[in-house]
Amino acid sequence: MATGQGHVKVEDVTKIYDPEGANVLAVEDCSFEIKPGEFLAIVGPSGCGKTTLLNMIAGFDHVEPKGKIYVDGELLAAPDKKLQPGPDRVVVFQQGALFPWKTVLENVIFGPRNTGKYQGSELKEKAEELLAFAGMKEFMNDFPSRMSSGMQRRVEIIRALINEPTILLLDEPFRALDAITKAVMHRFLLDTFDYTHKTIMFITHDLEESIYLSDRVAVMTTRPGKFKTWIDVKIPRPRETRVKASPEFIRLKEEVIEAVHEEAIKAFQRGEREMA
């Protein structure tokens, strides 16, 4: 698939897991667009269907019973159109999925080796260039288990980027990191975004992170997941840490917190009902 602009359109998607059995309505009537080169963050309470949406775009989950997903105007997924995962929509997972039996370099070139995007010395040059950008070139012959979690995350993002995806799908990639490593990773992702201008869909629980990184924050309701609010983040790029202290950032944070808090309370109350 050719590298496109990265325009994603999700139209009226409803997802039911196990319709014959448990019949879990995960996502209901979701419609949204991600503009080419936009950084969209999606936040919401646990189990609200954020990851389900991402998985449907990635091709891990089938769109059913209704809805359509378009990328760059092309219909990719629908109930009668099963989408296969592919390097045009690479996912970075929350639990980390570097192959431990491959070195950093071997991990990075795994995608192009499959697709033939780059070959031979060109591939190695490209990989080294990206690894150098991530400050990881000197570790390229090491195994991932010898590296810190922050380093592993950087390699994983590079492994995704080398495929020049139309859209980068990040599923809570920094969830398990400590605060300091997280701050370093935020810097890295902001730099990466400024450098590549890839369309990014970023799922997170961390509200401050969602504002600091993105162009737009979508707040989802508790299950079944719908969109509750969209908040534009008009803080100019490149962004420095100090923007977190700006009045605009604090105002946005209050707005997001309020929206998410309502949903969290609902989710909590429903949890209590379900327990009772």
Add this chain to the structure above:
Amino acid sequence: MTKLMTKLRIAVLFALPVIGFVLLWEIFSRSGAIDSKLFPPPTVVAMAFAELIKSGEIFRDTGYSVGRAIIGFAIGAGLGVFVGTLTGAVKVVRNAFLPLIQVLRPIPSISLVPLAIVWFGLGEVSKIFLVTWSVFFPVWLNTFLGVTRVDPVYVWAASSLGASKRASLLKVILPASLPLIMGGMRVGVALAYMNLVAAEMAGAYVGLGFRLEYGHMVFRIDQMLVAIVMIGILGALSDRGFTGVVETLLPWSQTKKR
């Protein structure tokens, strides 16, 4: 210097109990406290060993035993990985073969010794068959478990990175299963020796098991002990060798987090 000292210390600590055991055995056997016909002292065993070296028989026996073990292991492990991968990854194959394998697996391979001799005679085939049989099951089981229980996130990552089903199986699922597969092979190595010796004792013209059984028939307990010591040494050496191979092949599974 200190490194050499540490190594020397480890060697001494390892050798001392062995030397002590051999010495005690010699003393007890010579003192008449135990019957030296039934428990010949180590010096007598060593002379039997020298005798077998001189006649070349010990080399022939060891060579044959090791050869049978290696050939049987290679066939059994190869089949185990192949069938394990197919039954793990292909549903049709799994449904077709799983019941059969589960029925055959609990049969102790030692119980097949007489059958193998009837079927394949006293030659090489019956020994290799028994070794193959005993190695196949642990390797099959671990490969099957490895392939079916691989962390799905690796498979998703592979498909997201454009890997075909075939590439995903060969480049992701199998390597991810390697630690388990190697564990199965290590069990296989131990079982291979056990069954080989049993098979050689039951009927053979050459081999360490044959030497043991022959010593029994002609009441050469010293020769029996030579065979037993050789079997022990080979078993320990192959386990050590196998661990070495695993460390070389799977450096990533040994590395520690920084």
